[in-house]
Amino acid sequence: MLTFEEKLAIVSSFSELERKNVSLGRVNFHFEGSVKEKKVVVYHLHPNGNGFVYGEYLNGYEMNDKGMVNIRDFSADALRTIIEQSILSLSEKEVEVSDKPAFEEEWINEEGHTLMLVEEDDLWNVYAGLNLDGTFNSYREAAQYLDEEGFSIK
Template sequence: MLTFEEKLAIIESFPELQRKDISLGRINFHYEESASDKKNVVYHLHPNGNGFVYAELLNGYEVNDKGMTNIRDFTEEELRTIIQKSILSLAPKTTVESSIVGDQFEEKWINQDNFTLVLVNEDDMWNVYAGLNLDGTFNSYAEAAEYLDEEGFSRL
């Protein structure tokens, strides 16, 4: 388990986050550029090493009623990954994404190099975009998800 100081150093390495000291020595970290009212990425980081990261929009994490997952036993890599995914899940859509997605269903997928692809449902087809470039078209969500998985991407 990482110590409080180690977790704090990892979290503070994300320049997008702003530290907010709260009661009992706990610390929150906000993402002020969030596209939603939700701004807390790290919640109640406590000197005993306990704390939470917002993961409601992410796949693969157990969340509480506030959409937070406990990070008490996370490794450095796990902590960096969930914070990065949390920030991306709250980030406003880029102009490129907005022009492609519009009001269509969309999912963001990310690989270990932090490259993001967008999966969009358009006209009964599933399209994968890398920026404005169409990367692939699939007949079903399952086919598109299998392709993304095989290419090393995971859903945010």
């Protein structure tokens, strides 16, 4: 588990987020550029390492009734990924076109098998190694497929 300081450093690296100190040493981070009513991306990051990221518009995460995902046991990469996804879900940002995939995400099941979810040419492809496992029209469809197959974001 990452320490509070490690999580704080990762969250603070997102220039889009504004830090707001709250009670009991906890910290929230707001995304003022949100086009939705919700502005809090990181909620109650606590000195004990617990905290939440807003994930109502994301798939593949277990969340509470407020759409918050507990990040207590997240790795550094998983924390960066969910924060990026949360910000993207609250913004109108367009993904820049480049030669490399605009988005790559690794998913893993209980047996340790991994699949890669990659955005390519306005489609969402799932790869098992170099083999194409499936193609979907949206991230939500691809994530739903992976979730149904027993995979979750690594």
